[in-house]
Amino acid sequence: MDDEKYFKNLTNRERAIFEGGISMGALYHQFVGTPINLDTCDSLEKAIEESILLQPAIIDVDVKLDKSMIKQACGSAGYTSLEGNMLNIEITTKVEDIAVVTCISYNEELQYPLMYIKE
Amino acid sequence: MDDEKYFKNLTNRERAIFEGGISMGALYHQFVGTPINLDTCDSLEKAIEESILLQPAIIDVDVKLDKSMIKQACGSAGYTSLEGNMLNIEITTKVEDIAVVTCISYNEELQYPLMYIKE
Amino acid sequence: MDDEKYFKNLTNRERAIFEGGISMGALYHQFVGTPINLDTCDSLEKAIEESILLQPAIIDVDVKLDKSMIKQACGSAGYTSLEGNMLNIEITTKVEDIAVVTCISYNEELQYPLMYIKE
Amino acid sequence: MDDEKYFKNLTNRERAIFEGGISMGALYHQFVGTPINLDTCDSLEKAIEESILLQPAIIDVDVKLDKSMIKQACGSAGYTSLEGNMLNIEITTKVEDIAVVTCISYNEELQYPLMYIKE
Numbered sequence: 001m002d003d004e005k006y007f008k009n010l011t012n013r014e015r016a017i018f019e020g021g022i023s024m025g026a027l028y029h030q031f032v033g034t035p036i037n038l039d040t041c042d043s044l045e046k047a048i049e050e051s052i053l054l055q056p057a058i059i060d061v062d063v064k065l066d067k068s069m070i071k072q073a074c075g076s077a078g079y080t081s082l083e084g085n086m087l088n089i090e091i092t093t094k095v096e097d098i099a100v101v102t103c104i105s106y107n108e109e110l111q112y113p114l115m116y117i118k119e
Numbered sequence: 120m121d122d123e124k125y126f127k128n129l130t131n132r133e134r135a136i137f138e139g140g141i142s143m144g145a146l147y148h149q150f151v152g153t154p155i156n157l158d159t160c161d162s163l164e165k166a167i168e169e170s171i172l173l174q175p176a177i178i179d180v181d182v183k184l185d186k187s188m189i190k191q192a193c194g195s196a197g198y199t200s201l202e203g204n205m206l207n208i209e210i211t212t213k214v215e216d217i218a219v220v221t222c223i224s225y226n227e228e229l230q231y232p233l234m235y236i237k238e
Numbered sequence: 239m240d241d242e243k244y245f246k247n248l249t250n251r252e253r254a255i256f257e258g259g260i261s262m263g264a265l266y267h268q269f270v271g272t273p274i275n276l277d278t279c280d281s282l283e284k285a286i287e288e289s290i291l292l293q294p295a296i297i298d299v300d301v302k303l304d305k306s307m308i309k310q311a312c313g314s315a316g317y318t319s320l321e322g323n324m325l326n327i328e329i330t331t332k333v334e335d336i337a338v339v340t341c342i343s344y345n346e347e348l349q350y351p352l353m354y355i356k357e
Numbered sequence: 358m359d360d361e362k363y364f365k366n367l368t369n370r371e372r373a374i375f376e377g378g379i380s381m382g383a384l385y386h387q388f389v390g391t392p393i394n395l396d397t398c399d400s401l402e403k404a405i406e407e408s409i410l411l412q413p414a415i416i417d418v419d420v421k422l423d424k425s426m427i428k429q430a431c432g433s434a435g436y437t438s439l440e441g442n443m444l445n446i447e448i449t450t451k452v453e454d455i456a457v458v459t460c461i462s463y464n465e466e467l468q469y470p471l472m473y474i475k476e
Binding site: 148 | 385390432468
């Protein structure tokens with residue numbers, strides 16, 4: 001990356017965490033609101049994965065939208081808007097030899113979608 | 120559609136124009152900003168098409184992102200953010216027997232992406 | 239407007255309906271997902287109104303976010319994401335002497351936020 | 358915060374960096390695309406600041422949109438769409454006694470808007 005010198009104040013792990021956070025915040029606010037139903041999950045999952053893979057330090061993106069929530073939310077209109085609660089996503093960032101997995105999933109206890117770093 | 124009674128004050132053509140406008144405004148503001156390069160155009164085009172096809176009265180969506188603009192905008196980062204200028208889209212709406220084609224494309228004269236109804 | 243010639247195939251009323259649809263679709267997909275609680279409704283309502291007023295043919299925008307829905311949705315996190323259900327908005331478009339009011343509000347019968355033209 | 362136990366695998370500094378990254382990615386992809394001109398910068402800056410302040414660990418948000426870029430981009434339409442290049446933003450996150458400042462600004466050398474941690 002040409003931008004390396006701008007990150008000298010971060011350890012490799014800190015940078016991996018930073019880039020994971022950016023990309024998770026990015027995809028949440030880019031794609032929440034997209035019209036969706038069960039038939040279109042595949043194409044949206046793929047578009048999210050491919051677009052987020054372009055961002056710095058990302059080496060893997062795995063997107064699983066919650067089909068049962070989506071099915072339930074599709075009322076008389078036959079489709080719904082993608083919500084944060086429906087996101088199950090893991091983004092792997094790697095900076096030199098340090099890899100970090102940033103996740104979002106709906107947290108039953110907190111009752112909202114939590115973004116966190118996997119152990 | 121269950122919502123028919125709410126549109127009694129519109130002719131079929133007016134409703135087709137209304138729904139075309141809604142969906143064009145929707146997709147512009149939903150997807151502008153998405154990270155993109157030449158390798159990810161296909162998956163984003165498909166996701167836009169499938170998601171917008173879900174909306175009321177839409178019977179066809181054809182999305183062609185401007186590859187030469189995208190290529191040019193991809194600088195040292197290897198990708199760019201999708202901009203309105205890059206959109207070439209036709210949405211066909213149909214209400215009973217009346218079909219209308221709503222378009223967006225970059226207008227050289229006006230120097231911005233124009234949304235309009237095709238003759 | 240410099241773009242008048244591109245709309246010769248529309249009546250003034252059709253164009254007013256088209257621009258109302260575009261702007262309603264636009265604001266829905268631009269702002270749904272924004273972090274919000276009761277304290278920030280005012281600034282978000284104002285930003286939506288001012289930004290949408292810039293779009294073609296718009297002469298008035300009135301945004302009222304549903305405070306009771308927002309309050310209820312703010313759980314342990316103290317805030318929520320703006321959803322389509324929370325929007326009560328009227329956009330007035332005018333083309334020459336013809337004005338049209340485009341609305342969105344949550345429709346109890348349909349159980350989703352309906353976009354429609356006011357009588 | 359009730360969610361503290363989910364972040365035991367991060368130092369305070371790592372969590373402050375993570376939350377700063379999330380919020381910077383979030384606001385970029387939430388607000389890029391918003392219609393804007395010089396008259397509406399104030400209301401959009403305020404709405405961005407107030408909404409992002411709601412997110413976890415954020416104690417300060419300072420948004421300065423680039424007025425000269427915005428002015429230049431407003432062509433015959435009298436307004437433009439907010440682009441990443443126009444963002445000058447600092448987000449301060451604090452976790453216990455550790456504060457971190459996450460920034461975005463257009464980087465002349467890289468020719469794109471860079472997100473980074475301030476020294």
